[in-house]
Amino acid sequence: MKKQGCEIEAIGINYNIYSKEREHPFKIFSKEQQPDEQNAKFKETHPKVRRVLKDVNCRAKPWEILAIVGPSGAGKSSLLEILAGKLTPQSATIFVNQKPIEKSHFKKISGYVTQKDTLFPLLTVEETLMFSAKLRLRLPPSQLSSRVKSLIGELGLGHVAGARVGDDRVRGISGGERRRVSIGVDVVHEPEVLILDEPTSGLDSTSALQIIDMLKSMAETRGRTIILSIHQPGFRIVKLFNSILLLANGSVLHHGSVDQLGVHLMLMGLHLPLHVNIVEFAIESIETIQQQQSLQQVLVHEEMVSQLPSSTPLQNKKVEEGDKFTLQQLFQQSKVVDEEAISIGEIIDIGIDLPCGFANSRLRETIILTHRFSKNIFRTKELFACRTLQMFITGLVLGSIFYNLKDDLVGAEERVGLFAFILTFLLSCTTEALPIFLQEREILMKETSCGSYRVSSYAIANGLVYLPFLLILAVLFTLPLYWLVGLNRNFMAFMHFLLLIWLILYTANSVVVCFSALVPNFIVGNSVISGRDGFVLLVLGVLHIEAWDSQLLDFHALYIAVQVSL
Numbered sequence: 001m002k003k004q005g006c007e008i009e010a011i012g013i014n015y016n017i018y019s020k021e022r023e024h025p026f027k028i029f030s031k032e033q034q035p036d037e038q039n040a041k042f043k044e045t046h047p048k049v050r051r052v053l054k055d056v057n058c059r060a061k062p063w064e065i066l067a068i069v070g071p072s073g074a075g076k077s078s079l080l081e082i083l084a085g086k087l088t089p090q091s092a093t094i095f096v097n098q099k100p101i102e103k104s105h106f107k108k109i110s111g112y113v114t115q116k117d118t119l120f121p122l123l124t125v126e127e128t129l130m131f132s133a134k135l136r137l138r139l140p141p142s143q144l145s146s147r148v149k150s151l152i153g154e155l156g157l158g159h160v161a162g163a164r165v166g167d168d169r170v171r172g173i174s175g176g177e178r179r180r181v182s183i184g185v186d187v188v189h190e191p192e193v194l195i196l197d198e199p200t201s202g203l204d205s206t207s208a209l210q211i212i213d214m215l216k217s218m219a220e221t222r223g224r225t226i227i228l229s230i231h232q233p234g235f236r237i238v239k240l241f242n243s244i245l246l247l248a249n250g251s252v253l254h255h256g257s258v259d260q261l262g263v264h265l266m267l268m269g270l271h272l273p274l275h276v277n278i279v280e281f282a283i284e285s286i287e288t289i290q291q292q293q294s295l296q297q298v299l300v301h302e303e304m305v306s307q308l309p310s311s312t313p314l315q316n317k318k319v320e321e322g323d324k325f326t327l328q329q330l331f332q333q334s335k336v337v338d339e340e341a342i343s344i345g346e347i348i349d350i351g352i353d354l355p356c357g358f359a360n361s362r363l364r365e366t367i368i369l370t371h372r373f374s375k376n377i378f379r380t381k382e383l384f385a386c387r388t389l390q391m392f393i394t395g396l397v398l399g400s401i402f403y404n405l406k407d408d409l410v411g412a413e414e415r416v417g418l419f420a421f422i423l424t425f426l427l428s429c430t431t432e433a434l435p436i437f438l439q440e441r442e443i444l445m446k447e448t449s450c451g452s453y454r455v456s457s458y459a460i461a462n463g464l465v466y467l468p469f470l471l472i473l474a475v476l477f478t479l480p481l482y483w484l485v486g487l488n489r490n491f492m493a494f495m496h497f498l499l500l501i502w503l504i505l506y507t508a509n510s511v512v513v514c515f516s517a518l519v520p521n522f523i524v525g526n527s528v529i530s531g532r533d534g535f536v537l538l539v540l541g542v543l544h545i546e547a548w549d550s551q552l553l554d555f556h557a558l559y560i561a562v563q564v565s566l
């Protein structure tokens, strides 16, 4: 028996972007009040609207591929992001099997593959899919393993299952294979709907065809609904699409099969030249299509006005006011009752089992994420080797500079200087963790937004993995330093000092993680962290003088002061 599948219908998508037109910053220095300046002030308070999507309707059927095509900037990615629930439009209703659905429920039955591959480069293909399966499925280990093996077969990745994924810096599998892994990560939980933003971007024609071929068999064998955007598809790729949505300037110019597009163009007097791909031809002829369609709209409008006496008073009023009153709006009105039902929290039966909650308990999520983190950390050999060497050598060098400090007044002053050096070094050496966390942040955002796990589990796992690693670094730094400087020979005092170094490293590391979650990119992150280091140095400078003046030589006080300054 044929599986029901999901028919997706999006009605009346309107998406605007508001941007403020600002004055030139140097204009504040200009001497005379131009009349234009008053206008500029007006513009400041009245944001500029950019209509990215205008009344877009689309329908995607199960067992089929719907391809969204159009020139650059047509609104393809925006439409896909809205369908995937990543963007919130000003108006839109999404129906699954003729029933309206909430964004959170739709996310559970769909997978969204972004244009950029967000994968861990140091994990193998099999590990990547296995971790994704563990995080998204509630199955015993044997079933998880067989699910991953069959998925690897389906994706045609059997020959690279044990190879590292890689990225721009780490050598790994090919770009086409990496795209397939990205698709695998999002289909491991068997979503009914798969949304892909440019799955063939940056690939050669053969790899692009292989990807679309694979998606076609996914649609045909599993009854999935596949919606994708694509740039310049080749002849053979176009043949695999069941339906095409042609977008230009945020409006739909055609929605139907490839053959219908051919007929549509012919009716407009546009004849497809020999050896030219129909999609490419349609994109090239967008201006003509738009002109013809606006002409048709005028004719339809005139026809509607001529039929006014037979319409209802409400409809008459709208048409008279010049409002657009389309079939789509009538359709929306007929579904208002359904929308009200979901607005009061009632879950409407769409004929599909909605997975509820997270696949794993908080503890299990933490264990899986800790396992994944430790694999990544231990495989980042250069970071591991560099940091251990750096800590040991710095411990030795600092120990030699402050060798065998005396217990007199001069020795006490030098100790304060040593602690200032230690803190400055420990804080600045964590900056290199920033790019690692920024890369991970994209994966974290992607995984948590589709409900793979809780953010708190990620934070705990992250902390658990770094604690032993930072302890090793603290020991390597403290051992040579402590004994060369000749600090308190008592074992408990040494342990106390080691604990403080470990905690400082952990705090500094956590601050970098916190900043990497807040800043948009590496440049801003680096500046913020440099600012933090500068501020800490200032505080230490003040404390150094204060400490000497007031005989405040207690290391605890210095440590607490730095903690507060962080």
Ligand SMILES: Nc1ncnc2c1ncn2[C@@H]1O[C@H](COP(=O)(O)OP(=O)(O)OP(=O)(O)O)[C@@H](O)[C@H]1O
Binding pocket: 017, 052, 070, 071, 072, 073, 074, 075, 076, 077, 078, 079
């Ligand atoms: N956050 C934003 N700020 C400003 N403009 C935006 C933003 N997001 C989208 N746009 C604009 O909206 C339009 C549609 O963007 P979108 O990325 O959806 O187009 P696209 O068809 O996917 O383009 P491409 O094929 O080049 O990726 C573009 O003109 C783009 O500049």
